[in-house]
Amino acid sequence: MTQTANRTPAAYDRAPSGAHDATFEQFWQPPPGLRVLSSVSHRVVGKRFLITGFVFFLIAGVLALLVRTQLIVPENTFLDSETYNQIFTMHGTIMMFLFAIPMLEGFGIYLIPMMVGARDLVFPRIGSFGYFCYLFGGIIVLSSFLFDAAPDSGWFMYVPLTTSAHTPGMSADFWLIGITLAEVASVTAAVEIIAAILCSRAPGMSLSQMPILMWYLLVTAFMIALAFPPLIFGTVILEAERLLGLPFFDPEFGGDPVLWQHLFWLFGHPEVYIIFLPAAGMVATMLPVFVGKPLFGYGFAVAAVVSMGFLSFGLWAHHMFATGLPNMSLTLFSAASTMVAIPTGVQIFCFVATLTQGRPRLTVPMHFILGFLFIFVLGGLTGVMLASVPFNLQAHDSYFVVAHLHYVLIGGFVFPMFGALYYWVPHFTGRMMSETLGKWVFWLMFLGFNLAFFMMHLTGMRGMPRRVATYPEGIGWDRLNMLSSIGAYILAAGIALFIVDFFRHRWVGRPAGRNPWGAATLEWLYPPRSPGYNFRAIPIIHSREPLWDQPELSRGDPAGIDGALRAYPDHRRETIGCDPVSGAPIQILRLPHPTWFPLVFALGLTMIFALTLAGLYPWTMAGAVIALIGLTGWIWEPSDSGVIRQTGVAGLALPVNAVDRRSHLYVGTAGALLISFALYASILFAGLYLWNTRPLAVAQTALPEAMPAIAALAGACATPILAWFARRLAGVSRLVGAALLDLGCALAAIGAAFAVGLALAPVDPWATAFGAVGWALGVFVVLNLAVVVYWALFNALRKLAGAVRPGQTLPDLLLASFVNGTALMVAGAAVLFLVLGRMA
Amino acid sequence: MTRLVIWTVCPILLWAVHFGVVFALISATCGPRALMTPEILRATVSLVTVFPALGVLALLVAAARRRGRIVADTALAPEASLAATAYWTATISLLAILLNAVPVAVLSSCSG
Structure with a gap:
C-alpha cells in the first residue's frame, strides 16, 4: 500500500475542491428536478435501467399474448401473417436485447458498489452514458411500429431474408441501427462492471471474500466484452450490405449467408449464459439467506461459473446443426454442448446442497x-x-x-x-x-x-x-x-x-427496517433506503458473510462504524481503490459529480444513428460534432492524480488516482482493448471463413499494395515507441517535450492510417465479399488510429495548456497501453495484407 | 493468491485455445480448400491435444497439492476456496480438452 504511495512521482496538494459549504450528505445527493438527468449515481442509473427494462418486458409480454391469442384456435384470423411476423420478431428482440441484458445491468449497477463496499461505481458517467444509448436505441427499435416498418425477420435477422433484395423496406434497418446503439450500453456496462468489481472493493475484501454474486457478474461482464463484438460487427456489415451494397453475404460475389449465422450465434449462445449467470448469482446470494447457512461449495460454484463462461463460447454452432456443416464439426459442437452440462450441474448441486443444510424459510x-x-x-x-x-x-x-x-x-x-x-x-x-x-x-x-x-x-x-x-x-x-x-x-x-x-x-x-431478511452481505448494512453515499465510512471486511461474522457491523448506528474515508478534506466524492486480487487499498478514487456530458455524448451518437436511418447522411456530421463535444467536455477535467490523502485507517495515506497498472483506469483501458480485440478477431474470423469456404472468389480479389502495407507496419511500430518516450519525459517533468512526442505519435498514427488506405486502394470492396472484409479490417484499424490521434492530441493540448502537472502521468500510461494494442492490430492487418491475399 | 487466480484461468483458457485450434483444423480439412487429409488431421489434433492436456494436468496436480497444504496450514485458510476453484476448473478443463479431440478420433472422415 505504502509502496504505491511512494512510487507516485510527485505529490501535489492542489487538488480541486468541491463546495466547501456543502456537508457530506449534501454533495452525495442527486440533483433535484429535471437536473436529475445529469445524475451519474449508480443508484439513479441502476434504477433507470431496471424501470426501463421492466417496461420493455411488459411491452414484449403484451406482444407474446398477441401471439398466443392468434394461436389459440386453428385457422385464426386475429392477426394477419405480416403482423404476426412483426409481433414475434419484436417480442424476441425486445426480450433479448432490451429487457434481459439491461435488467441484469441494472441489478449490477445498483448492487455492485453496495455489495463490495464502495460509494459508487468507478466510472459512473459511463453508466449514465450507456443508459441513454440503451434508451435511445430501444426507442428507435420501438418507433418502427409508428412508421409501419416493424422488423419481421425474426430476432436473429437471418440473411438472405434480411438483405435489401428480400426485405426492401426499412424494417431491418430499424432493427440493425437501433440494436447496435443499444449494444453500446452493454459493452460499456461490461467495462464498468469489470473495473468496479476488481478495483473498488472495501479494505480486506480479497477475491475469495467477495460475495458470490460478484463472481457471477464479473464473469458475465467478461463474456459481454467478448460476445457482443461479433454481433456488433455482424450488424454493421449487414447494414453496410443494405445501405452501400457491399456483398458480405452475397454468394454471387463470394459472400456467404452462413457467415451471418456464425457471427450472430457467436454472440447468441453466450448471450443465453450472459442472461442466466447473473440470475443464478442472485439465487446464490438469496438462497443462503433463507437457509441461514453460507453457500455450500463457494469454490466449486466459482469454478463452475468460470468454466461456464468459457465453455459457452464453444457452443455457438449447435444453433446451426441444420445448415450443412461437416459432420465432424457438428460432433465437435455437440461434444462441447454436452460438456457445458457438467459445470452447470456442479452449480445446481451447490444450490441443492445449500438447501439441505438447513430448514429454508x-x-x-x-x-x-x-x-x-x-x-x-x-x-x-x-x-x-x-x-x-x-x-x-x-x-x-x-x-x-x-x-x-x-x-x-x-x-x-x-x-x-x-x-x-x-x-x-x-x-x-x-x-x-x-x-x-x-x-x-x-x-x-x-x-x-x-x-x-x-x-x-x-x-x-x-x-x-x-x-x-x-x-x-x-x-x-x-x-x-x-x-x-x-x-x-x-x-x-x-x-x-x-x-x-x-x-x-x-x-x-x-x-x-434494518436488514429485513437477515442477510449476510453489505448492501443491508444500513436500513433501506440507505443513504446516497452507501457508506459513511467504508468498513474493513474480514469475512465473506460480514453481517453474520462481524457483529460490530450490525451494532448501533451504521454511520458510526469505523472505516476508511470518514474525513473528506476536499469535499469531493471519493471511494477506496483496491488491488484487484488481494483487495488491499492502493488509492483513493475521485468520483465525478453530476454532469450533462454523458447525455450530450449519447445524444450525438443517437443523432448519427437516427440520421443514418433517415438517409440524411451529411447531417450525421452534426451528430459527430455534438458527440465529440460531449466526449471532450467529459474527459477535460482537472486531474487529481498525485495528491496524497489520509484514509483514516491505521495511519494509511494513499494517492488519489494512482499511476498504477492496478488502478481502475488502467483496468478500464484494458477492458476497452479487450472489446476492441474481440471486434478485430470477429473481422479476422469473417475473412478466414470466406478464405476457406470461397476460394474462387478469393482468387478473384485484387491484392493490396505491398509498399503501403509495409509503411503501415512501420507506422504501427513508431506509435508505441513515441508514446513510450512521451510517457518517460512526462515522468521526469519535461512536459513540453512530452507534448511534442504526443504530437509525433498522432502524426505517426495519421501516417499509418493513410498507408492502410493506400494499401487497400486496388481492392474493390464491391467486387468480392473477401475484398469487402479486407476493407472492413482497414476501416476498423483506421478508426482505432483515429482514437489514438484524438487521444494523443488531447494529451498534448492538456500538457501545453498547463492542465497537467509534473508527475501526473496517468493519461500517458493509459495512452501508451491503448497505442500498444492499436499498433498490434495495425501490424496484424498489414501482415495479413501482405501474406493472406498472396496465399489465395 | 495471484497464483491461484492464474491457476484458475489458465486451464480453461487452454481449453479455449485448443477448441479454436481443433475447430480451425476441422474447417481446414472439411472446407472446399481441403488443406489436409483426415489422417493428417488426426495426427495433428493428437499432437495439439497432448500438450495442453499435460499442461492442464500439471496445473491440476499443483492445485491439488496447494489444497493439501492449505488444509494443513490454517494461516492459508482464506485461500482455501480459490484453491478449490483452481482444482475444479482444471478438472473440468481437462475433460473438455479431451472431449474436443473425440470427434476427430471417432469419425473417419468429414462426413462421418
Whole structure:
C-alpha cells in the first residue's frame, strides 16, 4: 500500500475542491428536478435501467399474448401473417436485447458498489452514458411500429431474408441501427462492471471474500466484452450490405449467408449464459439467506461459473446443426454442448446442497428460487437432448425448441429476477412487498408458465413448426395450443398482480427496517433506503458473510462504524481503490459529480444513428460534432492524480488516482482493448471463413499494395515507441517535450492510417465479399488510429495548456497501453495484407 | 493468491485455445480448400491435444497439492476456496480438452 504511495512521482496538494459549504450528505445527493438527468449515481442509473427494462418486458409480454391469442384456435384470423411476423420478431428482440441484458445491468449497477463496499461505481458517467444509448436505441427499435416498418425477420435477422433484395423496406434497418446503439450500453456496462468489481472493493475484501454474486457478474461482464463484438460487427456489415451494397453475404460475389449465422450465434449462445449467470448469482446470494447457512461449495460454484463462461463460447454452432456443416464439426459442437452440462450441474448441486443444510424459510423470494430450480433443470435437460445432433435435426425449428428456450430463459432469468425484485425492493422503496400477494404471484406465474410451455414440448414433438401464423385444425395441435394460450394468460395474470403489489406496497407496505431478511452481505448494512453515499465510512471486511461474522457491523448506528474515508478534506466524492486480487487499498478514487456530458455524448451518437436511418447522411456530421463535444467536455477535467490523502485507517495515506497498472483506469483501458480485440478477431474470423469456404472468389480479389502495407507496419511500430518516450519525459517533468512526442505519435498514427488506405486502394470492396472484409479490417484499424490521434492530441493540448502537472502521468500510461494494442492490430492487418491475399 | 487466480484461468483458457485450434483444423480439412487429409488431421489434433492436456494436468496436480497444504496450514485458510476453484476448473478443463479431440478420433472422415 505504502509502496504505491511512494512510487507516485510527485505529490501535489492542489487538488480541486468541491463546495466547501456543502456537508457530506449534501454533495452525495442527486440533483433535484429535471437536473436529475445529469445524475451519474449508480443508484439513479441502476434504477433507470431496471424501470426501463421492466417496461420493455411488459411491452414484449403484451406482444407474446398477441401471439398466443392468434394461436389459440386453428385457422385464426386475429392477426394477419405480416403482423404476426412483426409481433414475434419484436417480442424476441425486445426480450433479448432490451429487457434481459439491461435488467441484469441494472441489478449490477445498483448492487455492485453496495455489495463490495464502495460509494459508487468507478466510472459512473459511463453508466449514465450507456443508459441513454440503451434508451435511445430501444426507442428507435420501438418507433418502427409508428412508421409501419416493424422488423419481421425474426430476432436473429437471418440473411438472405434480411438483405435489401428480400426485405426492401426499412424494417431491418430499424432493427440493425437501433440494436447496435443499444449494444453500446452493454459493452460499456461490461467495462464498468469489470473495473468496479476488481478495483473498488472495501479494505480486506480479497477475491475469495467477495460475495458470490460478484463472481457471477464479473464473469458475465467478461463474456459481454467478448460476445457482443461479433454481433456488433455482424450488424454493421449487414447494414453496410443494405445501405452501400457491399456483398458480405452475397454468394454471387463470394459472400456467404452462413457467415451471418456464425457471427450472430457467436454472440447468441453466450448471450443465453450472459442472461442466466447473473440470475443464478442472485439465487446464490438469496438462497443462503433463507437457509441461514453460507453457500455450500463457494469454490466449486466459482469454478463452475468460470468454466461456464468459457465453455459457452464453444457452443455457438449447435444453433446451426441444420445448415450443412461437416459432420465432424457438428460432433465437435455437440461434444462441447454436452460438456457445458457438467459445470452447470456442479452449480445446481451447490444450490441443492445449500438447501439441505438447513430448514429454508418459504418466503416469496424462496418460492421463486425453488421455481427457478424446477424449471431451469427441466430446460437444461431438454438442452442436453438438443445437443445431440440426430435429435436436434428432428426437433429443429419446432415448438420443442420454443419450449426449451423458454424453460431456460424464463426459468433461468425471469423467475430469479422476480425473486430478486421481491428481495431487494426495500432498497428502492424502503418497504416490504406483500408475502400473501407475492405467493399468489408466484403460483400464478409458475402454473401459467408450465401450462403454457410444457405443452409446447408436445406440440413440437407432434411436428408443429415455429413462427407459423396459424395451423389447420384436426392434426393434433388444437388442444395443446389452446392450453398453451390459457397458460400464457395465467402467467400474465401473475405478472399483472406483481405490478398491483408493487404499487400497493409503496403506500401500505410494511416499513422494511434494518436488514429485513437477515442477510449476510453489505448492501443491508444500513436500513433501506440507505443513504446516497452507501457508506459513511467504508468498513474493513474480514469475512465473506460480514453481517453474520462481524457483529460490530450490525451494532448501533451504521454511520458510526469505523472505516476508511470518514474525513473528506476536499469535499469531493471519493471511494477506496483496491488491488484487484488481494483487495488491499492502493488509492483513493475521485468520483465525478453530476454532469450533462454523458447525455450530450449519447445524444450525438443517437443523432448519427437516427440520421443514418433517415438517409440524411451529411447531417450525421452534426451528430459527430455534438458527440465529440460531449466526449471532450467529459474527459477535460482537472486531474487529481498525485495528491496524497489520509484514509483514516491505521495511519494509511494513499494517492488519489494512482499511476498504477492496478488502478481502475488502467483496468478500464484494458477492458476497452479487450472489446476492441474481440471486434478485430470477429473481422479476422469473417475473412478466414470466406478464405476457406470461397476460394474462387478469393482468387478473384485484387491484392493490396505491398509498399503501403509495409509503411503501415512501420507506422504501427513508431506509435508505441513515441508514446513510450512521451510517457518517460512526462515522468521526469519535461512536459513540453512530452507534448511534442504526443504530437509525433498522432502524426505517426495519421501516417499509418493513410498507408492502410493506400494499401487497400486496388481492392474493390464491391467486387468480392473477401475484398469487402479486407476493407472492413482497414476501416476498423483506421478508426482505432483515429482514437489514438484524438487521444494523443488531447494529451498534448492538456500538457501545453498547463492542465497537467509534473508527475501526473496517468493519461500517458493509459495512452501508451491503448497505442500498444492499436499498433498490434495495425501490424496484424498489414501482415495479413501482405501474406493472406498472396496465399489465395 | 495471484497464483491461484492464474491457476484458475489458465486451464480453461487452454481449453479455449485448443477448441479454436481443433475447430480451425476441422474447417481446414472439411472446407472446399481441403488443406489436409483426415489422417493428417488426426495426427495433428493428437499432437495439439497432448500438450495442453499435460499442461492442464500439471496445473491440476499443483492445485491439488496447494489444497493439501492449505488444509494443513490454517494461516492459508482464506485461500482455501480459490484453491478449490483452481482444482475444479482444471478438472473440468481437462475433460473438455479431451472431449474436443473425440470427434476427430471417432469419425473417419468429414462426413462421418
